Amino acid sequence: MAASGRAKQDQQLDGSKLKIAIVHARWNEEIIDALVDGCVKRLLSVGVKKENIVIETVPGSYELPVGAAALASDVSIDAVIAVGCLIKGSTMHFEYISEAVSNKIMDIQFKVGKPIIFGLLTCLTLEQAKARAGLIPGVMHNHGVDWADCAVEMASKYGADFRTATWK
Amino acid sequence: MAASGRAKQDQQLDGSKLKIAIVHARWNEEIIDALVDGCVKRLLSVGVKKENIVIETVPGSYELPVGAAALASDVSIDAVIAVGCLIKGSTMHFEYISEAVSNKIMDIQFKVGKPIIFGLLTCLTLEQAKARAGLIPGVMHNHGVDWADCAVEMASKYGADFRTATWK
Amino acid sequence: MAASGRAKQDQQLDGSKLKIAIVHARWNEEIIDALVDGCVKRLLSVGVKKENIVIETVPGSYELPVGAAALASDVSIDAVIAVGCLIKGSTMHFEYISEAVSNKIMDIQFKVGKPIIFGLLTCLTLEQAKARAGLIPGVMHNHGVDWADCAVEMASKYGADFRTATWK
Amino acid sequence: MAASGRAKQDQQLDGSKLKIAIVHARWNEEIIDALVDGCVKRLLSVGVKKENIVIETVPGSYELPVGAAALASDVSIDAVIAVGCLIKGSTMHFEYISEAVSNKIMDIQFKVGKPIIFGLLTCLTLEQAKARAGLIPGVMHNHGVDWADCAVEMASKYGADFRTATWK
Amino acid sequence: MAASGRAKQDQQLDGSKLKIAIVHARWNEEIIDALVDGCVKRLLSVGVKKENIVIETVPGSYELPVGAAALASDVSIDAVIAVGCLIKGSTMHFEYISEAVSNKIMDIQFKVGKPIIFGLLTCLTLEQAKARAGLIPGVMHNHGVDWADCAVEMASKYGADFRTATWK
Numbered sequence: 128m129a130a131s132g133r134a135k136q137d138q139q140l141d142g143s144k145l146k147i148a149i150v151h152a153r154w155n156e157e158i159i160d161a162l163v164d165g166c167v168k169r170l171l172s173v174g175v176k177k178e179n180i181v182i183e184t185v186p187g188s189y190e191l192p193v194g195a196a197a198l199a200s201d202v203s204i205d206a207v208i209a210v211g212c213l214i215k216g217s218t219m220h221f222e223y224i225s226e227a228v229s230n231k232i233m234d235i236q237f238k239v240g241k242p243i244i245f246g247l248l249t250c251l252t253l254e255q256a257k258a259r260a261g262l263i264p265g266v267m268h269n270h271g272v273d274w275a276d277c278a279v280e281m282a283s284k285y286g287a288d289f290r291t292a293t294w295k
Numbered sequence: 296m297a298a299s300g301r302a303k304q305d306q307q308l309d310g311s312k313l314k315i316a317i318v319h320a321r322w323n324e325e326i327i328d329a330l331v332d333g334c335v336k337r338l339l340s341v342g343v344k345k346e347n348i349v350i351e352t353v354p355g356s357y358e359l360p361v362g363a364a365a366l367a368s369d370v371s372i373d374a375v376i377a378v379g380c381l382i383k384g385s386t387m388h389f390e391y392i393s394e395a396v397s398n399k400i401m402d403i404q405f406k407v408g409k410p411i412i413f414g415l416l417t418c419l420t421l422e423q424a425k426a427r428a429g430l431i432p433g434v435m436h437n438h439g440v441d442w443a444d445c446a447v448e449m450a451s452k453y454g455a456d457f458r459t460a461t462w463k
Numbered sequence: 464m465a466a467s468g469r470a471k472q473d474q475q476l477d478g479s480k481l482k483i484a485i486v487h488a489r490w491n492e493e494i495i496d497a498l499v500d501g502c503v504k505r506l507l508s509v510g511v512k513k514e515n516i517v518i519e520t521v522p523g524s525y526e527l528p529v530g531a532a533a534l535a536s537d538v539s540i541d542a543v544i545a546v547g548c549l550i551k552g553s554t555m556h557f558e559y560i561s562e563a564v565s566n567k568i569m570d571i572q573f574k575v576g577k578p579i580i581f582g583l584l585t586c587l588t589l590e591q592a593k594a595r596a597g598l599i600p601g602v603m604h605n606h607g608v609d610w611a612d613c614a615v616e617m618a619s620k621y622g623a624d625f626r627t628a629t630w631k
Numbered sequence: 632m633a634a635s636g637r638a639k640q641d642q643q644l645d646g647s648k649l650k651i652a653i654v655h656a657r658w659n660e661e662i663i664d665a666l667v668d669g670c671v672k673r674l675l676s677v678g679v680k681k682e683n684i685v686i687e688t689v690p691g692s693y694e695l696p697v698g699a700a701a702l703a704s705d706v707s708i709d710a711v712i713a714v715g716c717l718i719k720g721s722t723m724h725f726e727y728i729s730e731a732v733s734n735k736i737m738d739i740q741f742k743v744g745k746p747i748i749f750g751l752l753t754c755l756t757l758e759q760a761k762a763r764a765g766l767i768p769g770v771m772h773n774h775g776v777d778w779a780d781c782a783v784e785m786a787s788k789y790g791a792d793f794r795t796a797t798w799k
Numbered sequence: 800m801a802a803s804g805r806a807k808q809d810q811q812l813d814g815s816k817l818k819i820a821i822v823h824a825r826w827n828e829e830i831i832d833a834l835v836d837g838c839v840k841r842l843l844s845v846g847v848k849k850e851n852i853v854i855e856t857v858p859g860s861y862e863l864p865v866g867a868a869a870l871a872s873d874v875s876i877d878a879v880i881a882v883g884c885l886i887k888g889s890t891m892h893f894e895y896i897s898e899a900v901s902n903k904i905m906d907i908q909f910k911v912g913k914p915i916i917f918g919l920l921t922c923l924t925l926e927q928a929k930a931r932a933g934l935i936p937g938v939m940h941n942h943g944v945d946w947a948d949c950a951v952e953m954a955s956k957y958g959a960d961f962r963t964a965t966w967k
Contacts, residue, residue, distance in 0.1 A: 132886075134825035134858050153302035183452070186302050186445045189413045193404050197453035200460035214300075215891075218427075219383075219417040223397035227413075229895035231401050233903050236865050237910065238405065239460075245861045245899075249891040259890075277858045284855070285869035292872035292911075321470030351620070354470050354613045357581045361572050365621035368628035382468075386595075387551075387585040391565035395581075399569050406573065407628075489638035519788070522638050522781045525749045529740050533789035536796035550636075554763075555719075555753040559733035563749075567737050574741065575796075657806035687956070690806050690949045693917045697908050701957035704964035718804075722931075723887075723921040727901035731917075735905050742909065743964075 133273075142175035142279040146203050149182045150194040151210035151246075155253075158212045161260040162246065165271030166208060173279050188213050188247060189224050192231040199239040205282040208274050210246035212256050225249045240290040242281035246274040301441075310343035310447040314371050317350045318362040319378035319414075323421075326380045329428040330414065333439030334376060341447050356381050356415060357392050360399040367407040373450040376442050378414035380424050393417045408458040410449035414442040469609075478511035478615040482539050485518045486530040487546035487582075491589075494548045497596035498582065501607030502544060509615050524549050524583060525560050528567040535575035541618040544610050546582035548592050561585045576626040578617035582610040637777075646679035646783040650707050653686045654698040655714035655750075659757075662716045665764040666750065669775030670712060677783050692717050692751060693728050696735040703743040709786040712778050714750035716760050729753045744794040746785035750778040805945075814847035814951040818875050821854045822866040823882035823918075827925075830884045833932040834918065837943030838880060845951050860885050860919060861896050864903040871911040877954040880946050882918035884928050897921045912962040914953035918946040 147170055151163050163182065170180055181204070185194040188211035195207045209232055215221045228247060236243050248270070250256040254263075261269030315338055319331050331350065338348055349372070353362040356379035363375045377400055383389045396415060404411050416438070418424040422431075429437030483506055487495050499518065506516055517540070521530040524547035531543045545568055551557045564583060572579050584606070586592040590599075597605030651674055655667050667686065674684055685708070689698040692715030699711045713736055719725045732751060740747050752774070754760040758767075765773030819842055823835050835854065842852055853876070857866040860883030867879045881904055887893045900919060908915050920942070922928040926935075933941030 132827045135828060137825060137856050153305060155300045156303060184305050185452075186441070186448055189401070190410070190445065190449060192401065193410055193449065193453055193457055196405070196460065197456040200456050218419060218423050219393060223393050223415075223417050224413075225891060225895050226394070226898065227397045227401040229899045230398065230902065233861070233864065233899040235405070237868070237907070242862070242865055245896075247895075249895050251890060255890050273858070277862065280858055281862060281865065284857075285865055288869040288872050289865055292868065321473065323468045324471060352473050353620075354609070354616055357569070358578070358613065358617055360569065361578055361617065361621055361625060364573070364628065365624040368624050386587060386591050387561060391561050391583075391585050392581075394562070395565045395569040398566065403573070489641065491636045492639060520641050521788075522777070522784055525737070526746070526781065526785060528737065529746055529785065529789055529793060532741070532796065533792040536792050554755060554759050555729060559729050559751075559753050560749075562730070563733045563737045566734065571741070657809065659804045660807060688809050689956075690945070690952055693905070694914070694949065694953060696905065697914055697953065697957055697961055700909070700964065701960040704960050722923060722927050723897060727897050727919075727921050728917075730898070731901045731905040734902065739909070 136276065138280065140173040140276060140279045141283065142170060142173045145175055145205045145279060145282050146179040147175055147278050148198040148204050148207045149180065149210060150191060150198055150207060151184055152186065152188045152191060152212070153184050154187055155212040155214065155256060158256045158260045159210060161262055161269060162210050162271040165261060165269035166210065166275045169272045169275035173275065175279065188228050191228055192235055195232065195243050196235045196239055199241050199243065204241065205286055206242045206244060206278040208244040208246050208278050212248045214253055214256055215251045242278065242285065244274045244278045244281070246271065304444065306448065308341040308444060308447045309451065310338060310341045313343055313373045313447060313450050314347040315343055315446050316366040316372050316375045317348065317378060318359060318366055318375060319352055320354065320356045320359060321352050322355055323380040323382065323424065326424045326428045327378060329430055329437060330378050330439040333429060333437035334378065334443045337440045337443035341443065343447065356396050359396055360403055363400065363411050364403050364407055367409050367411065372409065373454055374410045374412060374446040376412040376414050376446050380416045381418070382421055382424055383419045410446065410453065412442045412446045412449070414439070472612065474616065476509040476612060476615045477619065478506060478509045481511055481541045481615060481618050482515040483511055483614050484534040484540050484543045485516065485546060486527060486534055486543060487520055488522065488524045488527060489520050490523050491548040491550065491592065494592045494596045495546060497598055497605060498546050498607040501597060501605035502546065502611045505608045505611035509611065511615065524564050527564055528571055531568065531579050532571045532575055535577050535579065540577065541622055542578040542580060542614040544580040544582050544614050548584045549586070550589055550592055551587045578614065578621065580610045580614045580617070582607065640780065642784065644677040644780060644783045645787065646674060646677045649679055649709045649783060649786050650683040651679055651782050652702040652708050652711045653684065653714060654695060654702055654711060655688055656690065656692045656695060657688050658691050659716040659718065659760060662760045662764045663714060665766055665773060666714050666775040669765060669773035670714065670779045673776045673779035677779065679783065692732050695732055696739055699736065699747050700739050700743055703745050703747065708745065709790055710746040710748060710782040712748040712750050712782050716752045717754070718757055718760055719755045746782065746789065748778045748782045748785070750775065808948065810952065812845040812948060812951045813955065814842060814845045817847055817877045817951060817954050818851040819847055819950050820870040820876050820879045821852065821882060822863060822870055822879060823856055824858065824860045824863060825856050826859055827884040827886065827928065830928045830932045831882060833934055833941060834882050834943040837933060837941035838882065838947045841944045841947035845948065847951065860900050863900055864907055867904065867915050868907050868911055871913050871915065876913065877958055878914040878916060878950040880916040880918050880950050884920045885922070886925055886928055887923045914950065914957065916946045916950045916953070918943065
């Protein structure tokens with residue numbers, strides 16, 4: 128269940144003072160539910176208080192950047208985790224959505240001055256998505272766990288400097 | 296006719312206080328007409344008043360971002376649905392238009408401070424487009440329905456926070 | 464000579480009050496000349512006055528965005544048509560130029576507050592380009608005609624709202 | 632040695648009043664040297680004075696946009712020619728660098744208000760690069776010549792309007 | 800161990816007055832450790848003082864732009880080296896992350912007014928990454944060395960002009 132090459136934590140994560148929002152798309156419900164669940168459990172286990180975890184949804188992944196930015200407009204939020212699951216279909220929908228969302232999640236971090244964690248699976252098959260949601264025992268771990276760690280780390284390490292940078 | 300994995304609505308949609316603009320390209324008229332028709336019917340069924348649905352056209356999909364932004368400049372509009380249908384041809388026209396439009400529809404949401412719904416089909420065949428417009432009975436549903444739901448949801452859930460965010 | 468699926472005009476075009484600039488690259492002269500010619504003739508036929516058609520050139524397609532933006536900086540200009548013809552060669556030059564130009568023509572519309580019409584052919588063969596310039600009788604129509612219609616329509620329908628939008 | 636389809640000059644080039652900077656990457660030295668040499672000779676032959684040609688280097692092509700922008704920050708510079716040579720290797724380095732540089736050279740023109748000429752070869756083989764640097768007699772011309780012409784033309788035709796455009 | 804075509808230094812590098820930050824992702828630890836090690840040793844050997852080398856980490860490569868920007872917000876930092884190692888997997892994760900990071904590292908240089916060195920390996924195999932980290936004797940050199948040289952050169956040559964450019 129270990130990810131080969133998975134990044135090792137280099138600091139003790141402490142989410143006790145952080146408020147984290149999760150915004151997730153609703154397509155591929157089984158996958159999303161598992162990812163969000165893994166994410167929430169990990170946030171709690173690294174000290175984020177239950178009342179400091181905000182969960183909201185958007186219809187599909189293309190809506191994640193607006194949802195994430197709207198949630199980030201609340202000054203009390205320290206980081207947003209954007210969760211979605213795109214699976215290749217027969218048209219080019221997958222490619223154009225994936226590119227637009229990947230680039231805009233990156234971009235809005237610099238608009239809102241807060242980390243937005245990229246929790247978007249871009250899979251070629253449903254099987255790949257299930258594996259990354261921890262739904263196939265013994266294959267891969269639930270990636271929602273990584274995103275929770277990432278949110279707490281990024282907000283702790285870079286949140287203050289990033290939010291107040293004069294070049295914004 | 297159900298879409299496997301289609302996102303379930305997580306709130307009661309209420310469009311009764313919303314004003315929604317639809318801007319659509321005119322290429323592939325049969326497809327577009329079906330999509331816009333499905334979109335309008337759904338908007339009405341979730342409570343948007345007939346007089347609060349504005350429909351305007353642009354020549355082709357490349358013009359959708361400017362059309363959408365111009366419509367969004369009317370303060371009374373809560374969201375814009377941008378509808379187009381691109382089908383792969385023998386040159387690379389399809390790829391470059393699809394990419395530019397997908398990215399700019401995403402982007403202008405942050406300029407105008409309102410959700411712009413991505414109603415662009417990027418299909419490899421006309422058959423694929425017909426299926427997604429609900430024109431092949433029993434195969435797929437009319438995607439215009441999803442876009443109507445999406446517009447009402449995004450305007451309801453995120454419209455106010457997004458429009459007034461201080462980081463804009 | 465009809466384009467299957469070609470967009471039908473949904474309004475009477477009237478260019479009599481408009482001033483339109485054409486900026487074109489000079490590579491593939493035969494193609495470009497035909498496209499610009501088709502464009503100018505159509506502008507005249509929908510009422511644009513001869514003295515209100517400005518034509519300027521740039522060396523290659525990569526220069527179109529700067530040329531278009533410079534022309535658009537003249538307040539009397541209502542829209543710019545950017546015409547170029549890129550043909551796939553043996554290096555990746557075609558792909559990177561096509562992408563950069565397609566995205567920047569899109570983008571500068573929001574900088575200058577005016578429609579810039581995308582008149583860039585991105586063809587895999589010279590034959591494809593000739594067909595789209597109307598140079599192969601009976602195959603396809605001269606796409607310059609579409610771009611003229613597009614310029615007049617976009618300037619007429621959206622020009623005022625787009626130019627004065629407060630969100631710029 | 633003629634390029635089929637090569638753009639014909641439509642004006643007499645006069646560089647006597649212009650100051651042009653060349654910034655070049657240093658990878659693939661033989662190619663770069665030939666391109667810069669062709670570029671300089673042409674600048675001189677269209678009237679740019681020797682003392683008005685500034686040459687500076689960056690390590691690799693990814694650094695070209697910053698180098699070009701820094702050079703353009705000198706108000707006396709009228710245009711910058713960015714010269715690099717990327718050749719496909721076994722990783723995806725070529726693709727991501729090519730895309731980022733092609734798009735950012737385009738973009739910074741609008742930041743600095745001056746033409747930045749795209750002198751980046753994106754080749755699949757060293758042979759292709761040699762040909763485009765004029766190093767394989769009788770095959771292709773030295774593309775540095777085109778870039779010199781382009782710089783003088785763009786600065787002459789569009790420099791003033793572009794630099795002072797109110798929409799910047 | 801020499802890189803064919805590797806750029807030759809065209810100036811004596813002197814890092815004695817510079818403060819350089821390295822931000823690195825933690826995935827693929829063996830590769831990253833070698834790259835950062837090569838980078839640090841080279842910085843020291845071209846005169847950067849040990850106390851003027853700041854090292855910080857982010858979880859994965861997608862986080863590099865925010866980490867780099869946060870570090871660059873410290874006025875005493877002259878340049879940031881962003882180090883990561885992406886390896887193609889079975890989903891499209893590699894492609895979308897690579898594109899978003901390559902473009903945003905490029906972009907933020909213009910936000911923060913400082914060079915951010917692109918130290919991202921985008922490899923199709925682990926073997927390729929090892930070679931570029933200097934871990935396969937006799938095959939390739941440690942690319943961290945190039946990035947160190949690049950940081951010192953870019954900060955020395957362009958840092959002052961770039962930071963104070965009025966067009967920012």
